Amino acid sequence: SQxxxxxxxxxxxxxxxxxxxxxxxxxxxxxxxQWYRQDPGRGPVFLLLIRENEKxxxxxxxxxxxxxxLKQSLFHIxxxxxxxSATYLCxxxxxxxxxxxxxxxxxxxxxxx
Amino acid sequence: xxxxxxxxxxQVLKTGQSMTLxxxxxxxxxxxSWYRQDPGMGLRLIHYSVGAxxxxxxxxxxxxxxxxxxxxxxxxxxLSAAPSQTSVYFCASSARxxxxxxxxxxxxxxxxx
Numbered sequence: 001s002q003x004x005x006x007x008x009x010x011x012x013x014x015x016x017x018x019x020x021x022x023x024x025x026x027x028x029x030x031x032x033x034q035w036y037r038q039d040p041g042r043g044p045v046f047l048l049l050i051r052e053n054e055k056x057x058x059x060x061x062x063x064x065x066x067x068x069x070l071k072q073s074l075f076h077i078x079x080x081x082x083x084x085s086a087t088y089l090c091x092x093x094x095x096x097x098x099x100x101x102x103x104x105x106x107x108x109x110x111x112x113x
Numbered sequence: 114x115x116x117x118x119x120x121x122x123x124q125v126l127k128t129g130q131s132m133t134l135x136x137x138x139x140x141x142x143x144x145x146s147w148y149r150q151d152p153g154m155g156l157r158l159i160h161y162s163v164g165a166x167x168x169x170x171x172x173x174x175x176x177x178x179x180x181x182x183x184x185x186x187x188x189x190x191x192l193s194a195a196p197s198q199t200s201v202y203f204c205a206s207s208a209r210x211x212x213x214x215x216x217x218x219x220x221x222x223x224x225x226x
Contacts, residue, residue, distance in 0.1 A: 008153070032212040043117075043203050043217030044156070051212065089156070091215075097201060098211045099163060103148075105155035 002027050002094050004104035012110045013080055021107045023077040023090035029068045030092040035075050038106065046047045047088075048075075080111045114139050119204050119218035126194040126225045130175050134189040136204030144207045145187040146171070146215070147179065149200040154201065162187055163210050194225045 005024040013019050021035070032051045036044035050057045050066045050073065057064045063076040077084050087106040094100040120135045138145065146161040148171075158171030162181040176198060178190040187206075191198060204222045207213040 034212075036215075041196075041220075043205070043220050045217070046214035048216065049212055077114065093212075098157055099144075099161060099169065101146075101215070102158070102172075103156040105153065 002030070002092055002102045004090060004092065004102055006088075006090060006104035006107045008107070010108040010110055012112060015080060015111055015113050017075040017080055019080045019084070019109055019111070021088050021109065023073040023075065023104055025071050025073075025092060028095045029071065031098075032093070033066055033073050034091045034101075035062075035073075036089045036091060036103075038089060039054055039113055044103075049082055072105060077109075080109075082111045082113050085109055085111050102104075116140065117204055117206055117218035119202075119221050121221060122153045123221065123222050124224070126191070126223065128194060128196060128225060130194050132191050132194065134191075134202055134204075134223075136189065136218060137185050138187075138204075138206040138216070139182060139185065140206065140208070140216070141203075142206035142214075142216075143184070143209045144213070145181065146205050147177070147187070147189045148205065149173065149198075149201045150203060151200050159202075161188065191223075194223075196225045199223060199225045202211050 022104045033046045038044040060075040089106040091103045127202040147159040148156040160179040162168045205215040207215045
């Protein structure tokens, strides 16, 4: 099955700066990759999906890149705000079909005012 | 739309007891899944369903049963609870299998003593 690595260390950044989170995967290259946000005590919420033929995807202050050679996705939040503080998860389908999705353990982002 | 609903929000069981975690969605989604989330382990797939009458195992299915008699409902049964099943359980749904976003419920926090 797919193995995903996200930085387990919390990321602390100053308000207004750009936060960059990393998602590395092993094994086969997936057809797509998703990013979710999770607040304490709540279920994850979908943010962005990027497909293997897309290098970059943007949505408001969010940007995702997908490098299938490096087997890596980067998730950027520009002009970060304290309200962006949360845990961010990446997710990708397992090999052999899309029925099973594997999630990373997530990176906790803290935006300091 | 209520989205994905889960009941109960909290539950305490004694070892050996059985119970059913309820999950329902009102979006006419084909795909539904159950995850458990433990500290440091991320979300792990327990069982999933690609449509009414069709279920299959995920990454950690032992000790759990599911059924999908209707499109809307996907209950998760713990047959004989064990302390190792202490976790937060999330139900999720998506329109179809594939590169579709998953909508998560609010979760059930289960403690087995």
